[in-house]
Every structure is written in C-alpha cells, then in structure tokens.
Amino acid sequence: MRTRPEAPELVVLGRFVDGEVAPHANAWERAEEIPGDVRARVGELGLWAPFLPVESGGAGMDMVTLGRVHEEVGRGCSSLRSLLTVHTMVTATVHRWGDDEQRERWLPALATGETLGAFCLTDPDFSGSDATAAGTVAVADHGSWTLTGRKKWITGGQRAGLLLVFADTATGMSAFLVPADHPGVRVTPVRHMLGTTASMLATIEFDDVRLGPGALVGPPGWAAGTVMTGALDLGRYSVACGSVGIVRAALAASAAYTSQRSAGGGLLRDLPQIRAKISDMVTARDAGRLLCEKAGRLKDAGDPATIMATWVAKYFASTAAARTASDAVQIHGANGCGPDYPVARLYRDAKVMEIIEGSTQIQELTIADDAYREVAG
Ligand SMILES: Cc1cc2nc3c(=O)[nH]c(=O)nc-3n(C[C@H](O)[C@H](O)[C@H](O)COP(=O)(O)OP(=O)(O)OC[C@H]3O[C@@H](n4cnc5c(N)ncnc54)[C@H](O)[C@@H]3O)c2cc1C
Incomplete structure (x- = not known):
C-alpha cells in the first residue's frame, strides 16, 4: 500500500527486516531461538519500546507507527514480533500503571531491551x-507478598529479566513485577511449539516467592479491569499488526514463486485460480492494515472505542493470515511443505495468531456481544 510517505524509521526497519531478519527466520525456527545479537540489533534500532516518551528512553512513537513497526517485524519473523509484543505489554504497564520507583527501576533497561519483559497470565x-481464572495466588503479609503458582506458554520466558505476573489476592486479581532471578522463581523452557517456535516460551513456577510492597502494580485487587485489559489490548493490537505482516510475507512469496514456476506451458501466475488467490491476499493485506490503522488512531486519540476496534482488527487479520498462509503453501505445492521457502513457517505461525490474545471464538463472542449492545441498547 502506498497511501502515504513511509516514516523514515520504517524505511530503516524495512531494510533490517529484508537483510537481517527474513533470511534467517527459518533457521531461528529450527534452532528455537532468536539469537542474542539479533535482540541486541533490535535494541540498537530502538525498537524494543519506541512508544515510550523520550525522557523515559523511547522515541515518543505514536500507536499507528508502532503498529506498522510490528507489522514490518511480523513480515520477517513472527517469533521476533512476539517478543516485541510481550515486551511492549510489560513496558507499557510499568510506564502507565507503575509508581515512580518502579518506573525508575525498570524503564531504562526495558527501553533498550537490556532487560526483556514477559507477560505471565x-x-x-x-x-x-x-x-x-488464576491458580496463582499472592498472600499479603504486613505489606509484603508471598506468590505461589505456575504460569505456562510464557513468550520470551526463557530470556526475560522482568516478569509481569497476575495472581489472585484476597481482594481480586493483582499484578506484580517479579525479577526473573528472584529466589523461588523457576523457569523451564517449553520447546517444539507448532508456531512462533523461536519465541522462547517457558513454564514459570513461583514457589513461595517473597516480594516486597514495591512489587505490586497499583492497589491490590485492582488489576483485572485496568492493567490486564490495557496490556491485553496492546498485545492484541500488536498481534493484529503482526498478522498483516504474515499476509504481506505470504503474498510476496507467492507472487515471486508463481512468477518463475512453469505450469502447462506457461507460468503459474498466468492461471486464473492463482490470480484469484493473489487478489485475495492483496485485499486481506489492505483491509487488515486499514483496520489496524483505525485501532491505532483511536489509541492515539485516547478513545476507548479502540478496544473494540482492536478486537475487530485482530479477528480479521489473524483469520486472514491463517487463510492466506494456507493458500501460499498450496500455491507452492511440495516446495510449500519443505524447509527452503518461508511459507510453511508462515502457515505454522499464522495458526498461533488465531489462538493468542483472544482466540477466534472469543473474538466472535465479544464482537457479536458489542454488536447486539449497539443495536438493542
Ligand atoms: C505460542 C503461544 C504463546 C503464548 N504466549 C503467552 C504469554 O506470553 N503469556 C501468557 O500469559 N499466555 C501466553 N499464551 C497462552 C495463550 O494466551 C492461551 O493459549 C490463550 O489465551 C488460549 O487459552 P488456552 O490455550 O487455555 O485455550 P482454552 O481457553 O482452553 O480454549 C480452548 C478452545 O476452546 C475455545 N473456547 C474457550 N472458551 C470459549 C468460550 N467461552 N466460547 C467458545 N469457545 C471457547 C477456544 O477458542 C479454543 O479454541 C501463549 C500461547 C501460545 C500458543
């Protein structure tokens, strides 16, 4: 889409994705890791938390541009984009809901990516x-807390330095900032995931973890409608934008492949059924991006309508990514099933997009509920 000039940071990012991300994403998937030097490059490019204000170590980036950053990274590697997603959720939480001491302690290292954040729900x-619904509990004891329980499927959990942990307390759901090296925290890698395989998932256990009062984010029992809703909305937005990136990657791979693969005396690209699939991909890319931009603009305006706009964007973009990546595999035939092209990875990653940050079924319930509220009042 060329509807407006690209922000300069997106041009630089595009080169990074083309040169240093996309060509290696299949290898990272096989190794089940995003290498440390790549994570450091993301820091050099200022991509871990560019939405933070300049005084907090960010670039004051607006939400529409942040969405484009996550789309661009998602075009190259959904595992890397997933790390950005959860890091964004944690960093935004510290920035928005943390007290002065928590901000001072954590934001500088989160801004550079020196400390990675993981979202433990x-x-x-x-x-x-x-x-x-939480089996993890935190019991208050004269202002301090004892945290016990287990979280699974925690993206980036193998490398994170700061865990944002949700736990049930006597007054309801609360959120805690827990250093990953705190006594009583045990991290076990989760390997062999279907998709986003390089995003270094972990199971994290909390065995009588003693936390001071400075670990609690906001008042006790307060996290469900605030921290959790806000962070999940941001995560959902990132996944929606990343899904548009998957659609773009599937389209690019399919257009390139069909332009050189012969079939029936011509090229695959000449066949009407192939052209129909390419047209669907273009439409999914443009419609998905427009929905993401709408959600991003509402975020920038501080309009609460962004929550529902983000549900809609994620519903559309994640299902479009799954369909598009499946079509891309089909178009590539056996090559689509092998390791030499990106489309098998895109297919695996796209399936995950339909499950995380609100599954497709939950989105269908939420979006329809809102529609009925709007119609029936
Ligand atoms: C790659 C990956 C990364 C992840 N990263 C993180 C992370 O960083 N942090 C974190 O906290 N979690 C993470 N998760 C977990 C993720 O948030 C959950 O998998 C997701 O919320 C779905 O929950 P579940 O897997 O327990 O499925 P369930 O909730 O058990 O759902 C199973 C199926 O039932 C359907 N279903 C459930 N409830 C309803 C309903 N009311 N109506 C209709 N259908 C319903 C769902 O759509 C789904 O198809 C990750 C998961 C994956 C796969």
Whole structure:
C-alpha cells in the first residue's frame, strides 16, 4: 500500500527486516531461538519500546507507527514480533500503571531491551481464554507478598529479566513485577511449539516467592479491569499488526514463486485460480492494515472505542493470515511443505495468531456481544 510517505524509521526497519531478519527466520525456527545479537540489533534500532516518551528512553512513537513497526517485524519473523509484543505489554504497564520507583527501576533497561519483559497470565490448569481464572495466588503479609503458582506458554520466558505476573489476592486479581532471578522463581523452557517456535516460551513456577510492597502494580485487587485489559489490548493490537505482516510475507512469496514456476506451458501466475488467490491476499493485506490503522488512531486519540476496534482488527487479520498462509503453501505445492521457502513457517505461525490474545471464538463472542449492545441498547 502506498497511501502515504513511509516514516523514515520504517524505511530503516524495512531494510533490517529484508537483510537481517527474513533470511534467517527459518533457521531461528529450527534452532528455537532468536539469537542474542539479533535482540541486541533490535535494541540498537530502538525498537524494543519506541512508544515510550523520550525522557523515559523511547522515541515518543505514536500507536499507528508502532503498529506498522510490528507489522514490518511480523513480515520477517513472527517469533521476533512476539517478543516485541510481550515486551511492549510489560513496558507499557510499568510506564502507565507503575509508581515512580518502579518506573525508575525498570524503564531504562526495558527501553533498550537490556532487560526483556514477559507477560505471565496463563495458568495451565485453567482456561486461558478466561483471563480472570488464576491458580496463582499472592498472600499479603504486613505489606509484603508471598506468590505461589505456575504460569505456562510464557513468550520470551526463557530470556526475560522482568516478569509481569497476575495472581489472585484476597481482594481480586493483582499484578506484580517479579525479577526473573528472584529466589523461588523457576523457569523451564517449553520447546517444539507448532508456531512462533523461536519465541522462547517457558513454564514459570513461583514457589513461595517473597516480594516486597514495591512489587505490586497499583492497589491490590485492582488489576483485572485496568492493567490486564490495557496490556491485553496492546498485545492484541500488536498481534493484529503482526498478522498483516504474515499476509504481506505470504503474498510476496507467492507472487515471486508463481512468477518463475512453469505450469502447462506457461507460468503459474498466468492461471486464473492463482490470480484469484493473489487478489485475495492483496485485499486481506489492505483491509487488515486499514483496520489496524483505525485501532491505532483511536489509541492515539485516547478513545476507548479502540478496544473494540482492536478486537475487530485482530479477528480479521489473524483469520486472514491463517487463510492466506494456507493458500501460499498450496500455491507452492511440495516446495510449500519443505524447509527452503518461508511459507510453511508462515502457515505454522499464522495458526498461533488465531489462538493468542483472544482466540477466534472469543473474538466472535465479544464482537457479536458489542454488536447486539449497539443495536438493542
Ligand atoms: C505460542 C503461544 C504463546 C503464548 N504466549 C503467552 C504469554 O506470553 N503469556 C501468557 O500469559 N499466555 C501466553 N499464551 C497462552 C495463550 O494466551 C492461551 O493459549 C490463550 O489465551 C488460549 O487459552 P488456552 O490455550 O487455555 O485455550 P482454552 O481457553 O482452553 O480454549 C480452548 C478452545 O476452546 C475455545 N473456547 C474457550 N472458551 C470459549 C468460550 N467461552 N466460547 C467458545 N469457545 C471457547 C477456544 O477458542 C479454543 O479454541 C501463549 C500461547 C501460545 C500458543
């Protein structure tokens, strides 16, 4: 889409993705890791938390541009984009809801990516779709806390330095900032995921972890409608934008492949069924991006309508990514199933987009509920 001039940072980022990300994403998937030097390059480019104000170590980037950054990274590697997503959720939480001491302690290292953040909500013994169901508990003791429980599928958990942990307390769900090297925290890698395989997932156990009063974000029992909603909205936005990136990558790979692959005396690109799939991909890319931009503009305006706009953008973009990546594999035939092209990875990654940050089914419930509220009042 060339509807407006690209921000200069997006041009630089595009080169980074083309030269240093996309060509290696299949290898990172096989190694199940984003290498440390790549994470450092992301820091050099100022991409870990560019939305922070300049005085907090960011670039004051608006949400529409941040969405484009996550789209661009998602075009190259969904695992790297996933790390950006959860890091953004944690960093934005510290910035928005943290007190002065928490901001001073954590923001400088989060801004550069020297410390990576992980978002610890999902409890393996409860439905992750019900975000308020938590088996992890925090018990108050004269202003301090003892945290016990287990979180699973934690993106970046293998490398994170700061864990944002949601736990049930006597007054409801609370959020805690827990250093990953704190006594009683145990990190176990989760390997062999279907998709976003390089995003270094972990199970994280908390065994009587003693926390001071400075670990609590906001008042006790207050996190569900504030920290959790805000962070999940941002994560959902990032996944929506990253899904548009997957669509773009599937389109680019399919257009290139069909332009050189012969079929029936001509090229694949000459066949009407192929052209129909390419047209669908272009439409998915442009429509997905427009929905993401709408959600981003509402965020920039501080309009609460962004929450529903983000649900809609994520619903559309993640399902479009899954369909588009599947079509891209189909177009590539056996090559689409092998390791030499990006499309098998895109297909695996796209499936994950339909599950995380609100599954497709949860989105269908939420979006329809809102529609009925609007119509029926
Ligand atoms: C690659 C990856 C990375 C992840 N990273 C993180 C992370 O960093 N931090 C974190 O906290 N979690 C993370 N998760 C967990 C993720 O948030 C959950 O997987 C997600 O919320 C879905 O929860 P679940 O897996 O327990 O599925 P469930 O909630 O058990 O759902 C199973 C199925 O039932 C459907 N379903 C559930 N409830 C309903 C309903 N009410 N109506 C209709 N259908 C329903 C769902 O759509 C789904 O198809 C990650 C997961 C993956 C796969």
